[in-house]
């Protein structure tokens with residue numbers, strides 16, 4: 001039927017079993033005197049990531065992917081960077097709040113995959129810890145969360161080590 005999206009007419013609640021996909025993207029700049037928190041891991045690094053929260057670029061991208069799939073807006077709407085309540089916030093806590101919202105909206109988190117682009121530091125040694133942290137925050141099994149890392153071959157702002165970028169996709173199934 002014309003106007004059908006994810007098993008429902010656009011703008012109405014999808015039927016049980018309908019799938020929704022969401023995409024998230026985030027960037028944080030490197031700066032002095034900051035921690036480098038990525039996927040909830042305090043990664044050893046000369047410089048850390050700047051933000052209002054702990055600047056966990058990976059947790060933020062994943063939160064936006066979930067919010068996008070559930071059509072619930074974005075992380076900045078939910079947790080404004082002008083609100084002192086979120087200053088230095090643990091982004092895994094914000095991510096678990098997003099997961100709760102998504103569930104309350106009637107969705108099951110089926111699967112997620114993420115890519116972090118960083119020229120440095122090396123992230124592969126921390127991949128399993130990041131997956132475990134993100135899965136715990138989402139309340140899903142670790143097999144449902146993928147994390148990959150890439151450099152940008154020294155090209156662009158990532159390649160110049162000015163910051164880190166992250167992308168995530170999330171698949172939700174309507175259960176209620």
Ligand SMILES: Nc1ccn([C@@H]2O[C@H](COP(=O)(O)O)[C@@H](O)[C@H]2O)c(=O)n1
Nearest residue numbers: 118119120121122123124149150151152
């Ligand atoms: N910050 C990073 C970036 C990359 N890796 C790992 O190195 C592999 C090769 O990266 P290329 O960008 O040269 O393709 C990549 O597949 C990652 O496993 C990393 O650990 N940390």
Ligand SMILES: C[C@@]1(CO)OP(=O)(O)OP(=O)(O)OC[C@H]1O
Nearest residue numbers: 051052053075076079080081086
């Ligand atoms: C996480 C939040 C919380 O205030 O702050 P930031 O660390 O600034 O992160 P960003 O991805 O720029 O924006 C999202 C905000 O919601």
